[in-house]
Amino acid sequence: MTIDLVVHSAVGIGGGLYLFYSGFRELRIKRTIENIPTSKINTGAVGSNVEIKGQIDSEVQTAIQAPLSGKGCLFFSIEIQQEVRSKDNSYWKTLDQCYSHDGFYLNDGSGARALVYVRGAEIKREKSDKEFLTRSNRLDELPPSLIQALTEHRDKLKRFKWENSSWLFSNRIRFLEWCFVSGEPLYVLGSVRSGFKAEKRKKLKFKYFLSAKNKIEQDESLKDRYDENRDGNLDPEELERGAKILGYHHQTSQEKEEEKPKPAVKMIFHHTPPHPFIISNMKEGTLVKKMNWVSALKLFGGPVLALAGIYYLTLNFL
Amino acid sequence: MDMVFLGGILFVLAALVGYFFTLYNGLVALKENIKKAWANIDVILKQRYEELPKLISVCESFAKFEKGILDRLMSARENYQRAQSMGEKAVASGQISSGLQGLFALAENYPELKTNQNFMQLQERISQLEETLADRREFYNDSVNNHNIRIQQIPDVFIANFMRLQEVEMFQVSEAERQDVEIKIDLPEF
Numbered sequence: 001m002t003i004d005l006v007v008h009s010a011v012g013i014g015g016g017l018y019l020f021y022s023g024f025r026e027l028r029i030k031r032t033i034e035n036i037p038t039s040k041i042n043t044g045a046v047g048s049n050v051e052i053k054g055q056i057d058s059e060v061q062t063a064i065q066a067p068l069s070g071k072g073c074l075f076f077s078i079e080i081q082q083e084v085r086s087k088d089n090s091y092w093k094t095l096d097q098c099y100s101h102d103g104f105y106l107n108d109g110s111g112a113r114a115l116v117y118v119r120g121a122e123i124k125r126e127k128s129d130k131e132f133l134t135r136s137n138r139l140d141e142l143p144p145s146l147i148q149a150l151t152e153h154r155d156k157l158k159r160f161k162w163e164n165s166s167w168l169f170s171n172r173i174r175f176l177e178w179c180f181v182s183g184e185p186l187y188v189l190g191s192v193r194s195g196f197k198a199e200k201r202k203k204l205k206f207k208y209f210l211s212a213k214n215k216i217e218q219d220e221s222l223k224d225r226y227d228e229n230r231d232g233n234l235d236p237e238e239l240e241r242g243a244k245i246l247g248y249h250h251q252t253s254q255e256k257e258e259e260k261p262k263p264a265v266k267m268i269f270h271h272t273p274p275h276p277f278i279i280s281n282m283k284e285g286t287l288v289k290k291m292n293w294v295s296a297l298k299l300f301g302g303p304v305l306a307l308a309g310i311y312y313l314t315l316n317f318l
Numbered sequence: 319m320d321m322v323f324l325g326g327i328l329f330v331l332a333a334l335v336g337y338f339f340t341l342y343n344g345l346v347a348l349k350e351n352i353k354k355a356w357a358n359i360d361v362i363l364k365q366r367y368e369e370l371p372k373l374i375s376v377c378e379s380f381a382k383f384e385k386g387i388l389d390r391l392m393s394a395r396e397n398y399q400r401a402q403s404m405g406e407k408a409v410a411s412g413q414i415s416s417g418l419q420g421l422f423a424l425a426e427n428y429p430e431l432k433t434n435q436n437f438m439q440l441q442e443r444i445s446q447l448e449e450t451l452a453d454r455r456e457f458y459n460d461s462v463n464n465h466n467i468r469i470q471q472i473p474d475v476f477i478a479n480f481m482r483l484q485e486v487e488m489f490q491v492s493e494a495e496r497q498d499v500e501i502k503i504d505l506p507e508f
Binding site: 020024027031032034035036037038039040041043044045047128167226228238241244245299303306307311314 | 320325329333336337342343344347348354430432450453454457460468
């Protein structure tokens, strides 16, 4: 009984102190989010603590199916947790996490895209989309789509042993899934390095130049427009310059209709400790409100827990 | 019970000290964010400053081109070179932006110049810089706004007073930039 009490009290004190520290960390990140204005991907500066808001870009990534929910999405994550039980309580311990891709693209409509590498990021979502519960002695009975996803990312699973344990020592295992669907609005705060340069202005294609030249030659009003020296006669130089202007105009408008040019990648987000790296599908205001509550709970709950631990210790030993 | 009471007092003290540090560091970060945002504007101003002589020399190679606008642009560039403070640089930047608006609008009247490859490239480059500048100015003003609000809010105001933080001015559009560009263009009648 005494040893149990000491262990519980020590866990309470340790946990309380950790919660207290973690509350301050949450508060600091919340203030960072509030203090940093949103940058535009195309023109924002790179460095630490860059905030962007945009939609997950479906133009460059093909849709995939999330293994548990079966949702059509562009990016998914599977978190594998194991239940750890003691005499009185139990909790879920994360063993591993794997993602469908290393990252995803975000587009904020400013004319460029950001590439977000997810590893190391703090993902703040309202809740996980789907979960699957099993036991460690029944790992061969997983749904086929989950088996396929885990097989594809097996090399990234370091702590999860994908083999059946004996029935006697089996634990509960939980698979949590969340995913980002096409066009989902996301908030990202993190360190940024520069992406590739913007696409250069395209050269005038000869066919557009030629068709513009023919058009000017046949159209009196166009001849008049490009007659620079106003002598009533369109010189070959004037015709060439006019054909260049008109041809380029036709080419750009034609190309805009035919293909939507893909915006360049201007920002690359990646995990750079000790700077915060946050990805959330909540609006900035909602995220800040949630962090406010979480930090307040931790800042008050932590000391209460630690003091309760101290109280039980002193009650029995002093 | 004494231990719990002592522990409680320690936690309250730690919370107060921790909160003070959080607020203090937050205000320092806000102040430095403004400096960083300005430095990011300055980089673009410098890049634009370096592109101007090339643009002016291309325009000068066209004998017919109106010299007045080029002289105004050169003088604005010299003002920027002489500018030391943030405010002076902002004013000179406004003069350059206004001069460039005038120059590009006037260039519409010179088809020969408009089709010149060098001019086209410079125009595109400067337009990109102008666009970046506008966005970064907006970002700078947001940073200033956050700072100015924070230093007046409770409880930050007490620490801001202790740190002697003062309101920072926004980067506003200059009078020259606000004015419409006046250009005489002799367009052929259709």
